[in-house]
Amino acid sequence: MKESPGTSRICPALKSFFSDKMGGILHHCNGTSKCRRLDPKLEKKLVESIKRRASSGKNTFRSINSIIMRFPQFKEGLRKIKGVFERYDEDSNGTIDREELKKCLETLQLHLTGKEIEDLFQSCDVDGEEGIQFNEFIVLLCLIYLLMEPSSPHPTSKMGSELEATFNTIVEAFLFFDKNGDGKLNRKEMVKAMNEASPWERSPGHITKTRFKELDSNKCGQVSFKEFLFALINWVGFETDNEEELSI
Template sequence: MGAAVTKSEALQKEWVPETKLEAKIIEAVQRRASRGTTMKSFNSIVLKFPKIDDGLRNCKVIFQEFDIDSNGSIDHSELKNCLRKLEISFEEDEISDLFKACDINEDMGITFTEFIVLLCLVYLLKDDSSTLQKQWRLGMPKLEPTFETLVDTFVFLDENKDGYVSREEMVRAIDESGERSSGRIAMKRFEEMDWDKNGMVNFKEFLFAFTQWVGIDENEEEDDDDNNGKA
């Protein structure tokens, strides 16, 4: 007899994506999940944090290159220029949807942390694009494996492969790590991911939380800029 389905997992199965972009992301995650995951445990993920942190910081080179006015954020026109120079083809409405999805504070600008999330979403959506792979291999050799690790981590957590991580999936993943306080840790991690508090975490929410877990934040970026100015 199979395990009983919890209320939140039942709701998760009935969840309908709110936007066309979210539907595309779910489809892309599920395609990627069909190839399996190399992650064996939550502990194996934690051990990768330093390497992921190092890889994500390489995004700053691209960010600074396309922040034409050097105001600390990328506007809609700068984003279009960025994607064009990276030879990544998106329709106008897709670019607008990406911009809106990643502009969390709705200030009409993509900050560095938001840019990391945006690039990873682009990687997921275009992971079959030979042009994209060629560009990133030539220009940013650490980006592709870093983004692949993030996708691989989400696939590991998304046990039922429906494109979302539920609270129960997070608890099971961390319970298997053997930590004494695994339940409390799992709940804290899940709350950090579940920004809209609907009991389910999509790939975008996961990415924003992960940048915080590995130590990428906007305040640190501002401190770096201040220190560079004093040098």
């Protein structure tokens, strides 16, 4: 069957890659009972920041395919965050403890209260090991980036334009799925996002439902930005790549 002019189709390789990644998404969070929620006040501030982003109408993503094509840029940004993580993991044990995190935030001039730092530490330490691992560190910094809104650009922050650009792109990926801009994802939005660019190749309903359940780690019927961010790290496959590099 011929395609009409101007239409785009997800190539088989990318479609397979997307399906495989979505099939394994968020196992890190599903494998533990420690997926803590943020403090309600911080969660409210986070949602408000995402809503402001949504209301701006600025988003470079128009399809699942466009997100997948940006994976190399995602990975490059994550490598830069990895460098920050290793710099402040002073004892090189693969985790950042509270004191190391405090030094990191002080150096980056990210000014949060002690309670805010502790709540972020607890909510991002999903395996309860009392230390922030790299993927948890990505989530923590991205949450801080959003919580510092609307003072962007942050004249007193030393997070750096490259890191902020990475976090901004991650937020745009989330907003691609968040069709109503309420700061949460529901199954209806996910179905629309996965199918709107390729209506002739709609994902079977049971598959989309399964994928959403995998994202919804606390089974509340909605996917928070934090849940999505943990998923995206797995989706991009950054940790897998690093493990392969170490084994060579």
